[in-house]
Amino acid sequence: MTRxxxxxVAAAMLSGALLVTGCGGKGGAGGATAxxxxxxxxxxAPAAKTSAAVVAIEPKDGATDVAPGALKVSVxxxxxxxxxxxxxxxxxxxxxxxxxxxGWVPANGLAVGTAYRVSAEAADAGGLTTTATSAFTTLxxxxxxxxxxxxxxxxxxxxxxxxxxxxKGEVKxxxxxxKAVTVEASDxxxxxxxxxxxxxxxLRPETFWKPGTTVKVHFRTKNxxxxxxxxxxxxxxxxxxxxxxxxxxxxxxxHRMVVKKDGSPDQAIPITAGADDNxxxxxxxxxxxxxxxxxxxxxxxxxxxxxPYTADDPHAMRLTATGTYVHGNPSAGxxxxxxxxxxxxxxxxxxxxxxxxxxxGRFYADxxxxxxVKVRGSIKKxxxxxxxxxxxxxxxxxxx
Numbered sequence: 592m593t594r595x596x597x598x599x600v601a602a603a604m605l606s607g608a609l610l611v612t613g614c615g616g617k618g619g620a621g622g623a624t625a626x627x628x629x630x631x632x633x634x635x636a637p638a639a640k641t642s643a644a645v646v647a648i649e650p651k652d653g654a655t656d657v658a659p660g661a662l663k664v665s666v667x668x669x670x671x672x673x674x675x676x677x678x679x680x681x682x683x684x685x686x687x688x689x690x691x692x693x694g695w696v697p698a699n700g701l702a703v704g705t706a707y708r709v710s711a712e713a714a715d716a717g718g719l720t721t722t723a724t725s726a727f728t729t730l731x732x733x734x735x736x737x738x739x740x741x742x743x744x745x746x747x748x749x750x751x752x753x754x755x756x757x758x759k760g761e762v763k764x765x766x767x768x769x770k771a772v773t774v775e776a777s778d779x780x781x782x783x784x785x786x787x788x789x790x791x792x793x794l795r796p797e798t799f800w801k802p803g804t805t806v807k808v809h810f811r812t813k814n815x816x817x818x819x820x821x822x823x824x825x826x827x828x829x830x831x832x833x834x835x836x837x838x839x840x841x842x843x844x845x846h847r848m849v850v851k852k853d854g855s856p857d858q859a860i861p862i863t864a865g866a867d868d869n870x871x872x873x874x875x876x877x878x879x880x881x882x883x884x885x886x887x888x889x890x891x892x893x894x895x896x897x898x899p900y901t902a903d904d905p906h907a908m909r910l911t912a913t914g915t916y917v918h919g920n921p922s923a924g925x926x927x928x929x930x931x932x933x934x935x936x937x938x939x940x941x942x943x944x945x946x947x948x949x950x951x952g953r954f955y956a957d958x959x960x961x962x963x964v965k966v967r968g969s970i971k972k973x974x975x976x977x978x979x980x981x982x983x984x985x986x987x988x989x990x991x
Contacts, residue, residue, distance in 0.1 A: 642719035644669025646711045654727040659700035659814040659822075662709070669715040671695055679706040700814035703822060704731035735824035736760030736817060738772070741879070741981075742808055747834040749961030750799040751877040753981040754782075754808055758790040763818040768792065771812040771823060777805035785991045787978040797988045799963065800833040802853060837962045839917075841937055843871050844968030846928050848937065850954075860950060861928030863920065864969060865935035868896045871966055872915055872935070874975035875984040878962045880909040881955070883945060885918065895934060905945025906955035910937075910964055911980035917964060919951030937964070 645667045650657045664674050670692030676684035684707070685698040701707060709725045740756045754774055762768045765786055774782040774794045778801055784794045800806070807830045812823025835853045842848070843864035850858040865871035885907035889899045892914045907918040919941025926932045927940055927950075941951035963984075977986045 640719060642669065642713070642721040643715035643717070644713040644719070644721050646671070646713050646721060646723035648709050648711060648723055648725040650725065650727045652725040652727070654725075656730040657701075657727050658816070659703055659729055660816075662697055662701060662707070664695040664709065664711045666693055666711075666713040669713045669721075671711060671713045672720070673710075673712040675710045677708050678702065699811060701729050703729050703814055705729050732820070732822040734760075734821045735813075736762075736821060737824045738810065738812060740808065740829070742829045742831055744829045744831065747832045747959060749878065749959050749963065750802060750833055750836045750838070751875075751963035751981070751984065752795075752800065752806075752831075752833065752961030753877060753983050754794040754806075755981060756792040756794070758792070758817070760790065760821065761818050762790045764816060765792075767815050768812065768817050768823070771810065771815045773809045773811075775807040775809065776800075780804065783988075783991055785977075785983060785986065791978065793978070793981070793983045795983055795991070797991075799836070799838075799984075802833055802835050804833040806831050806833065833961075834959060837958065839962070839964045841871075841964060841966040842968045843873075843931060843966060843970075846926075846931065852957075860939065860954070863923050863926040863929075863933055863938040864931040864966070865933050865971070866931050867970060869934045870931075870971035871933075871937065871969045872911065872971060872973075872975040872979075873966050873969045874982060876910040876915070876964045876966065876975070877981035877984070878908045878910065878917070878958060878960050878964065879981050880907075881958065881960060882907045882909075883955075885909075885916070887914065887916075889934065892934075897934070900934075903943075905941050905943070906939070906949075906951040908955065908958055908962075909980070911975070911982065913979055915980075917954070919945055919949060919955075937966070 647665050649663050650661055671688060674686060674688065674695040676686060686695050687698060688695050706728045712720055712722045714720045737759045738756050740754060742754055756772055769784045769792060772792060776782060780796045782794050782796050784792050786792055807828060810825045810827045813826040815823045817823055837852045839848050839850045841862060846862055848860045848862045850860060884903055884905055886903050888901040889895050905919040907916045909916050915935055917937040920938030921941060921943040923938040923940050939951035939954060941949040946952050947956065975982050975985055977983045
């Protein structure tokens with residue numbers, strides 16, 4: 592090779608080397624990068640993959656004055672795999688994960704005035720996971736209302752027992768209130784509620800209870816908004832048992848009461864019912880109170896005719912809120928089985944002091960709250976109001 596040719600080749604090689612390292616043209620940058628990589632140089636590591644799942648928690652982290660029913664967890668682009676909710680003491684909150692894995696909700700409303708923490712995990716179709724958290728505080732109600740009822744835990748009641756709940760303030764969201772008061776029967780009997788005026792909720796099965804049934808009443812109103820800005824104040828559980836069946840059927844026209852009790856022959860008892868100017872109610876009634884001696888007065892009884900009176904009557908079993916009783920009547924002796932002389936009550940033979948061995952005394956001793964008394968044959972035309980005492984059995988189940 593001539594000296595000129597060798598110089599040209601060297602120049603060309605030098606030029607090529609410069610093109611590879613300095614030019615950004617096709618293949619140039621790649622060659623430079625490859626050279627650096629081969630030498631263990633400064634090339635960037637591949638970016639880590641992120642999950643396509645996006646978790647949303649309501650309420651947001653740091654929220655305050657949160658409504659007890661506001662908590663929900665959802666996901667887009669994946670499925671929830673784990674949701675944990677705890678209060679400030681670490682107590683877990685039960686909840687339900689949707690079958691499709693797209694959402695989670697608490698089993699019940701959260702407690703008011705309480706701090707909570709939420710941790711949720713989700714995975715996308717490729718199995719990549721992501722997590723989200725939130726911490727918030729529920730509101731503290733400015734107003735609450737309680738609820739009373741006629742249940743005494745541990746007691747035994749008759750087959751006609753109706754659970755009657757009286758809220759101590761206006762209930763505008765009746766659906767929420769009814770959902771917060773439930774009745775559970777040991778034999779699976781379905782129990783429904785019916786609203787009456789005055790914020791009263793009565794609950795009963797379709798037909799009389801079966802003897803021996805255990806009944807549980809659950810109140811969970813404490814975290815329920817019953818009216819705008821007003822929450823319940825009651826969380827409690829109650830339990831009672833249904834005793835033997837005792838149903839007394841009064842025929843006012845025949846002046847007789849037939850007592851039908853489980854395991855016993857029917858017993859016919861002569862009675863006196865309401866006189867023509869103050870006839871007894873017809874319909875199904877339930878014993879709601881029992882008193883060995885009851886002071887009775889005509890004042891305040893709607894529609895009662897005749898001179899005002901007061902009386903102390905023995906062995907009194909209340910049937911209506913307006914003053915109908917089955918009770919001992921010291922004046923009933925000549926009338927029972929023959930005529931109706933009372934102011935609307937069902938009268939049984941007794942002494943003024945109340946003889947435990949009298950007809951009234953024996954009937955009283957064998958009775959309990961929740962026993963049923965049915966009256967027919969009275970000349971009274973008005974229908975017994977179903978909220979007059981525990982008289983809800985006079986409403987058909989379809990309308991209950």
